[in-house]
Amino acid sequence: MEVFKTIKSLQQSLSDNGQNSTLGLVPTMGALHEGHLSIVRRAKEENNQVIVSIFVNPTQFDKKEDLVNYPNTLEADLEALESIGCDYVFTPSIEEVYQGDTKSESFDFEGLDKVMEGQFRTGHFDGVATIVKKLFLITKPDKAYFGEKDYQQLLIIKKMVGLESIPIEIVAVGIYREHDGLAMSSRNTRLSQAQRLAAPEIYQTLLKSKKLFENGDLTKVKSFVKNEFIQNKELDLEYFEVAEIESLKSANEFTPNTKYRAFIAVFADKVRLIDNIALN
Numbered sequence: 001m002e003v004f005k006t007i008k009s010l011q012q013s014l015s016d017n018g019q020n021s022t023l024g025l026v027p028t029m030g031a032l033h034e035g036h037l038s039i040v041r042r043a044k045e046e047n048n049q050v051i052v053s054i055f056v057n058p059t060q061f062d063k064k065e066d067l068v069n070y071p072n073t074l075e076a077d078l079e080a081l082e083s084i085g086c087d088y089v090f091t092p093s094i095e096e097v098y099q100g101d102t103k104s105e106s107f108d109f110e111g112l113d114k115v116m117e118g119q120f121r122t123g124h125f126d127g128v129a130t131i132v133k134k135l136f137l138i139t140k141p142d143k144a145y146f147g148e149k150d151y152q153q154l155l156i157i158k159k160m161v162g163l164e165s166i167p168i169e170i171v172a173v174g175i176y177r178e179h180d181g182l183a184m185s186s187r188n189t190r191l192s193q194a195q196r197l198a199a200p201e202i203y204q205t206l207l208k209s210k211k212l213f214e215n216g217d218l219t220k221v222k223s224f225v226k227n228e229f230i231q232n233k234e235l236d237l238e239y240f241e242v243a244e245i246e247s248l249k250s251a252n253e254f255t256p257n258t259k260y261r262a263f264i265a266v267f268a269d270k271v272r273l274i275d276n277i278a279l280n
């Protein structure tokens with residue numbers, strides 16, 4: 001496994017790699033867990049070579065304290081990536097990526113960025129699309145892999161490659177869960193014992209709402225979820241939303257032949273957890 005900090009050295013090595021090889025990119029911010037590794041494994045299965053980027057992107061953080069407190073576990077990350085046969089790792093500095101202009105580009109995501117995560121995290125998706133576009137242009141992969149836990153991010157990235165006519169296939173990878181159903185996240189390690197015990201309730205509630213959704217009464221589904229969290233001492237509901245799977249248009253009633261997903265964001269004190277589920 002080769003590790004690069006500069007664009008020049010990375011591109012030199014990638015271009016030495018020959019024309020007939022396919023490259024899969026897995027963008028990350030490090031603090032890798034089994035969820036990330038499952039995405040890297042999938043990329044390995046589908047490409048000759050895999051590159052993982054590890055870069056904590058300042059422009060996607062709306063709160064400075066989140067950026068400052070973002071965990072750095074680079075040594076363990078590199079060990080884990082090496083052990084599963086990753087070929088390249090790109091760990092640039094902020095200066096290397098942004099060249100002295102640490103700002104987001106503005107994109108028109110046609111409303112995809114105005115709901116849910118976008119509503120609660122100002123500028124977040126412009127920051128995500130800015131860094132992902134930069135990584136795409138630097139590494140020029142054939143395919144790039146993103147987890148469905150950040151489903152809205154996945155749609156934003158698909159939209160961005162369309163807007164910018166970037167010829168990269170975006171591959172969605174299903175949510176990787178702990179044995180008790182909690183979606184894997186770097187933030188899970190920040191949960192107290194009591195919060196960690198309570199956290200599987202998030203996925204349990206999504207499963208129950210999926211069941212209730214079969215009756216087609218969205219008002220009931222929404223009030224059920226609200227009630228579940230009013231009763232939970234450790235978890236505070238930030239939002240629960242049912243939306244169409246491509247436009248993310250919020251659904252107030254069930255329309256036949258339309259696909260929906262339920263989305264949830266919950267606070268365990270200061271730790272924010274998100275999850276989602278396909279409803280039909």
Ligand code: PAF
Nearest residue numbers: 027028029057128131150
């Ligand atoms: O999902 C993430 O870890 C980040 O948002 C990403 C896609 C690596 C961009 O910084």
